[in-house]
Amino acid sequence: MNPKIKAFVHHCGEMGSRWGFNRTIGQMCGLIVISKDPLSANEISDALNISRGNVSMGIKELQAWRLIQIRHKPGDRKEYYAPSGDIWQMAVRVFEERRKREVDPTLSLLRDILLDDAKNEQEAHAQQKLHEIHELLDSVTRFTSELPKMGPEKLEQLMKLGSGVGKVLDMKDRLLNNRK
Amino acid sequence: MNPKIKAFVHHCGEMGSRWGFNRTIGQMCGLIVISKDPLSANEISDALNISRGNVSMGIKELQAWRLIQIRHKPGDRKEYYAPSGDIWQMAVRVFEERRKREVDPTLSLLRDILLDDAKNEQEAHAQQKLHEIHELLDSVTRFTSELPKMGPEKLEQLMKLGSGVGKVLDMKDRLLNNRK
DNA sequence: TTAAAGTTTCAGTAATTTCTGAAACTTTAA
DNA sequence: TTAAAGTTTCAGAAATTACTGAAACTTTAA
Numbered sequence: 001m002n003p004k005i006k007a008f009v010h011h012c013g014e015m016g017s018r019w020g021f022n023r024t025i026g027q028m029c030g031l032i033v034i035s036k037d038p039l040s041a042n043e044i045s046d047a048l049n050i051s052r053g054n055v056s057m058g059i060k061e062l063q064a065w066r067l068i069q070i071r072h073k074p075g076d077r078k079e080y081y082a083p084s085g086d087i088w089q090m091a092v093r094v095f096e097e098r099r100k101r102e103v104d105p106t107l108s109l110l111r112d113i114l115l116d117d118a119k120n121e122q123e124a125h126a127q128q129k130l131h132e133i134h135e136l137l138d139s140v141t142r143f144t145s146e147l148p149k150m151g152p153e154k155l156e157q158l159m160k161l162g163s164g165v166g167k168v169l170d171m172k173d174r175l176l177n178n179r180k
Numbered sequence: 181m182n183p184k185i186k187a188f189v190h191h192c193g194e195m196g197s198r199w200g201f202n203r204t205i206g207q208m209c210g211l212i213v214i215s216k217d218p219l220s221a222n223e224i225s226d227a228l229n230i231s232r233g234n235v236s237m238g239i240k241e242l243q244a245w246r247l248i249q250i251r252h253k254p255g256d257r258k259e260y261y262a263p264s265g266d267i268w269q270m271a272v273r274v275f276e277e278r279r280k281r282e283v284d285p286t287l288s289l290l291r292d293i294l295l296d297d298a299k300n301e302q303e304a305h306a307q308q309k310l311h312e313i314h315e316l317l318d319s320v321t322r323f324t325s326e327l328p329k330m331g332p333e334k335l336e337q338l339m340k341l342g343s344g345v346g347k348v349l350d351m352k353d354r355l356l357n358n359r360k
Numbered sequence: 361t362t363a364a365a366g367t368t369t370c371a372g373t374a375a376t377t378t379c380t381g382a383a384a385c386t387t388t389a390a
Numbered sequence: 391t392t393a394a395a396g397t398t399t400c401a402g403a404a405a406t407t408a409c410t411g412a413a414a415c416t417t418t419a420a
Contacts, residue, residue: 002302002303002306004293004296004303004306004310005303005306007289007293008289008293008306008310011285011286011289015282015285015286017407018200018281018282019282020198022407022408022409023408024408024409033309033313034305034306034309034310035302035305035306036301036302036305036306041366041367042366050409050410051409051410051411052367052368052410052411053367053368053369053370053409053410053411053412054408054409054410056367056368056369057368057369057408057409060368077365077366077417077418077419078365078366079366079367086312087309087312087313087316088316091316091320101198102195102198102199105191105195106191106195109187109188109191110188113184113187113188116184121216122182122215122216123182123184123185125214125215125216126182126184126185126188126214126215126216129213129214129267130184130188130214132266132267133213133267136267136268136271139336139339139340140271140339142339142340142342143338143339143340143341143342146342146343146344147343149343149346150343150345150346154346154349156319157349158323158345158349159319159320159322159323160319160322160323161323161349162322162323162326163326163327163329163330164326165330165338165345166329166330166334168348168349168352169334169337169338169341169348171352171355172348172351175351197377197406202377202378202379203378204378204379221396221397222396230379230380231379231380231381232380232381232397232398233379233380233381233382233397233398233399233400234378234379234380236397236398236399237378237379237398237399240398257387257388257395257396258395258396259396259397
């Protein structure tokens with residue numbers, strides 16, 4: 001394997017757990033993305049020097065993250081795996097999937113415990129904080145669940161805008177106010 | 181401890197590792213946020229039933245994340261800990277800190293290996309992918325590093341806009357084009 | 361129907377991460 | 391200067407998470 005590709009795949013392994021999966025799955029994901037052609041489970045197992053069983057689990061996991069798709073070669077019944085969509089789409093999927101794991105459970109807990117009311121000063125403060133956190137997570141969830149609908153081009157445009165978004169928002173407000 | 185508060189702190193513990201720290205630190209963070217008054221290391225140790233040493237490490241870590249601040253009570257030389265800033269500011273800090281750990285290292289690797297050029301088809305494809313990933317991460321990094329400059333109110337406004345951002349961007353484009 | 365080709369599962373083991381508690385260290389005030 | 395109050399560090403133990411490989415399972419085609 002080319003040393004640059006090797007370095008990249010190795011790095012994906014090291015970062016794997018920070019990205020929300022584990023070393024093996026990070027490496028697998030990196031390898032599949034960087035490869036020109038779809039890879040079979042055995043090719044992955046050989047390339048990364050990990051057991052066949054582990055590759056199988058990794059494939060299941062990457063499918064759960066919607067990051068890979070199955071391909072077939074004519075006259076070959078093995079399954080081959082390729083990235084599903086372009087890099088932007090994959091990034092959005094990781095983002096969404098992580099939101100599901102990192103935010104949704106908290107949102108649901110907060111909805112449950114927000115109901116009853118406070119019996120003293122400390123509880124009133126706690127209630128208030130829980131409310132603020134709920135509001136924050138709810139906004140973020142709504143926002144990010146809308147993002148994928150924008151499509152990669154618009155998304156890229158938004159990203160490149162940076163804090164310029166602030167100015168655009170101001171512009172919008174001014175227009176709406178003038179209209180009144 | 182009030183059962184709602186207990187449930188919240190416990191949940192923060194369970195989510196801790198998904199949020200980028202560990203169980204203890206998650207609980208500590210939840211407890212400090214939900215408490216009306218600043219807490220001493222011993223109070224934290226007692227409330228969460230964890231060793232004093234672990235609390236000490238946790239405090240250091242939460243300080244590295246810029247999530248807590250030190251407070252003093254008059255006539256008491258113990259240190260007390262309180263959340264630093266409001267919930268939105270804390271969220272932005274977690275976001276930034278995670279970007280540093282989850283994106284920056286990859287960006288720096290990509291900058292290193294992007295230089296040399298391809299010797300065959302597979303390498304050309306890999307080079308192309310590396311380039312795309314670099315572009316994506318670079319955009320995201322620029323964007324998120326600009327976000328905190330907007331201040332919590334604007335940030336909240338942006339979040340509430342959802343995919344409406346797409347429409348606002350279109351509006352901006354139309355205006356700029358008309359001006360030509 | 362069968363055996364070859366291929367895949368998945370999972371119990372046990374290995375590796376990693378987190379936690380404890382005692383010892384070392386620091387600061388304060390008497 | 392000293393001892394009491396408080397904090398930090400870190401080696402080893404505990405808990406968690408990831409990985410292997412062999413056995414069980416599934417699919418295909420002859």
